[in-house]
Amino acid sequence: MSGTIRTKGGRGRLGRVLSGLAVAVGCVLFLGGFVWGAVLYQPYTVPTDSMTPTLDVGSKILAQRIDGDEVRRGDVVVFHDPLWGASPMVKRVAAVGGDTVACCDRDGRLTVNGEPVDEPYLLPGPGGRTIASGQDFSVTVPRDNLFLLGDDRHVSLDSRTHMEEAGRGSVPRSTVVGRVDAVVWPAKGLLEPPTGFAGLPGGISRPGPFEALLTTVAAGTVLILVGAAYGPVASRLTRRRSEGTRPGAREKVGA
Numbered sequence: 001m002s003g004t005i006r007t008k009g010g011r012g013r014l015g016r017v018l019s020g021l022a023v024a025v026g027c028v029l030f031l032g033g034f035v036w037g038a039v040l041y042q043p044y045t046v047p048t049d050s051m052t053p054t055l056d057v058g059s060k061i062l063a064q065r066i067d068g069d070e071v072r073r074g075d076v077v078v079f080h081d082p083l084w085g086a087s088p089m090v091k092r093v094a095a096v097g098g099d100t101v102a103c104c105d106r107d108g109r110l111t112v113n114g115e116p117v118d119e120p121y122l123l124p125g126p127g128g129r130t131i132a133s134g135q136d137f138s139v140t141v142p143r144d145n146l147f148l149l150g151d152d153r154h155v156s157l158d159s160r161t162h163m164e165e166a167g168r169g170s171v172p173r174s175t176v177v178g179r180v181d182a183v184v185w186p187a188k189g190l191l192e193p194p195t196g197f198a199g200l201p202g203g204i205s206r207p208g209p210f211e212a213l214l215t216t217v218a219a220g221t222v223l224i225l226v227g228a229a230y231g232p233v234a235s236r237l238t239r240r241r242s243e244g245t246r247p248g249a250r251e252k253v254g255a
Contacts, residue, residue: 019230026223033217040064042178044078050150051090054121060185063178064208072205074194076180081171091148091158095141102138104131118196121151145170181208
């Protein structure tokens with residue numbers, strides 16, 4: 001009998017150790033995920049409806065902190081240029097330094113260096129036809145600059161509006177403070193990759209670590225809950241076993 005008691009006690013101690021370890025690891029993952037996210041991402045609120053339907057006005061977004069040199073065509077970026085306004089703005093990169101960006105070809109598409117770009121995220125115009133811009137233009141983007149457009153080309157005030165200014169409407173790469181990776185409210189998750197730009201030199205950006213970050217936080221949460229639940233569950237099971245082995249309980253079973 002004494003051997004049985006020691007075995008049960010050993011199991012109990014092992015369970016407590018494992019549950020404590022699970023809670024500790026879970027806390028590291030949970031808190032580490034949030035710290036990781038705070039280092040890599042900056043939250044923003046979309047200020048206008050110029051990026052609909054991709055980003056609705058008032059949406060809460062996460063922008064990965066990047067250097068302007070990392071920006072590629074098709075990226076949705078947060079930038080701050082005093083010539084455009086006092087607050088950070090959100091637009092899509094249509095062309096980079098050295099590109100000639102023009103609109104529109106016979107199918108109403110944007111062209112970059114003569115190559116047409118499919119943009120499935122654009123809103124259809126009057127009559128249901130989707131066109132990349134309601135105004136024709138052709139601009140060669142200065143070196144180290146970016147030509148930026150909103151996804152709702154009917155209302156967006158973007159590089160087309162500033163083409164008479166220095167830089168032909170483009171902004172320096174140095175004005176970029178982040179690349180939008182995900183929409184957290186309403187919960188749309190990761191942005192769709194801009195595949196229309198994938199065939200151009202340099203390709204498109206890879207998604208940031210948003211999904212890995214979520215997985216880390218979720219795993220930490222599960223471990224904390226499982227570890228914290230072990231104690232009450234184990235105590236309840238032990239109590240039930242004790243009640244089942246009492247003499248009175250055996251008599252009732254025999255009766």
